[in-house]
Amino acid sequence: MAKKIESPCVSVCQLKGGLCTGCGRTVEEIRQWKMKRPEKMKTVKRADERLKKIPRD
Template structure:
């Protein structure tokens, strides 16, 4: 499967601002099996979601909300999660915009 790289690569807090993948997902992409790649793509495209992002309203996926451990969630691969008062997890795009903005 082709990479979802958008050639706007900029790592911010462990997440690529261009494609929305974690640095771990980017590094492992070529060695991932197709099923794993499709799962990442579904999360990026919002076709696999657990709720709407409080920041933008788009569908987003949270493994914890799906009943899985935090270690299975893409956000556990980030260097730092911003604290906030959101009622639910943010999507990759909104979260990448928020990383580093809070004291």
């Protein structure tokens, strides 16, 4: 079996416009984290793309 998909949480939870600026997930994605592996993989990829677009101070 494949490795477990770990949560992208980095313990810097700051929500801005429904998006965590720490991990890039939406509030709904955070709530639904107990999803199946394929959806977790998609969520992590989407979150990573969102983080790339967030301006850093």
